[in-house]
Amino acid sequence: MAETDTSFSNPIATVDAVIMTLEQGRLRVLLHRRPNAPFAGAWALPGGFIREAEDADAEAAIARVLRDKAGASGFWVEQLATFSGPVRDPRGWSLSVAFMALVPRGQLPAATEELRLFDLDALPPLAFDHDRIVAAGVSRLRGKGAYSTLPATLLGDTFTLRELQDAYESVLGQTLDPSSFRRKVAELRLIEEVPGAERRPASGGRPSKLFRLAESPHTFDRTLGGAV
């Protein structure tokens, strides 16, 4: 490494979040419309500058952004990758630490003109290189979903087995056999029954038991769905 005085020109440092949720069985991502230059008026990932005075690290910075923009906390957040270069931000050589956040639909704010969910198949043109960052988030979720509890973090505290299976099917983009799914979930001890609780379907049908995530490892070596 080099000498001590380097403060004259460090790259711009930001954090950005691919906030995903499940709405009507489809994966959606939360975007906001940029009020200021650069890319004023364009849709972009929620994000912001790292604030040296208040952020303990990039994880703290993204937690602050999520609190301010999405008004929630406590959900799943993991680092994706860092995107960098001289041209991705017209203000200069920049570096964005990108995160993925998985949030139950109910915890997100109501849609406005400036902040709303987009279907992954119908994204608008995005500011910066945010299309690449979204792609990285989707790829991580799809790839890791099959052998982790990530899809379950898109649901609320309690859920039916069918809802859990639907979450995995939406994330993996394939239908699963209910019998095999239940067997694997049981063998992995992924969930536990909420005693006494059950939910009645709207239009008749056997009521389903309610479950919650057990304190199990959130990744496992078996797969709950098809290939990577």
Added chain:
Amino acid sequence: MAETDTSFSNPIATVDAVIMTLEQGRLRVLLHRRPNAPFAGAWALPGGFIREAEDADAEAAIARVLRDKAGASGFWVEQLATFSGPVRDPRGWSLSVAFMALVPRGQLPAATEELRLFDLDALPPLAFDHDRIVAAGVSRLRGKGAYSTLPATLLGDTFTLRELQDAYESVLGQTLDPSSFRRKVAELRLIEEVPGAERRPASGGRPSKLFRLAESPHTFDRTLGGAV
């Protein structure tokens, strides 16, 4: 995001590499002794500042570092994560984009007082938070090794099936059954025979065929070893 003039104080931005290789059947990591403050004299990962004038992105910066420090290129490099915060570097709020590089032993320079390989079980105290970065690299390699060709990238261009199995065993930390290993490698079309080439063992024994990596996907959904 905020206004335009932000150049007054951006975090320090560096790249660091966990360069791993296989030596005598053991995973080792390349460290260098820091000549300058901070942490002068301490062992650290090869790394350096991002140079806005010459680096196209963080990947280009780490390629430059690998070329200068390890004198080689063309091997496997992938981004691990970004480590950040106000205290990890005494010079100020800093941000290090960490990479993992997998290099065949023969391509690394000879050991010196300032640059040498360390066994993962016998690491010296490391500068900055480089112990965490090494842990991330080892974890990535161990976790991804079972369902990828990463261990094979630690070998030279050609290798015997036994050498390939040894690489996987070293990375995964477990012995594998030769018969199952060969069957899976064959079914995955992971390698192809180098026509006519064979290697004779030092002290007698049937000569082994030589193989090279096929142009196959470098991750797959089956596992070549035990659990994650």
Added chain:
DNA sequence: ACAATAGTGTCTTTAAGACATTATTCA
């Protein structure tokens, strides 16, 4: 011949996939 290493065959166990069946509710 025998030690040493490379490579194959086959049997058992376990997980996955497919699909039929039973269970419980509402209208």
Added chain:
DNA sequence: TGAATAATGTCTTAAAGACACTATTGT
């Protein structure tokens, strides 16, 4: 009773693991 949804059982297929066996070399 029948439609709708939840939950279970069972048969078939595929992969994994264990281990015995054959093959080819040097001494």
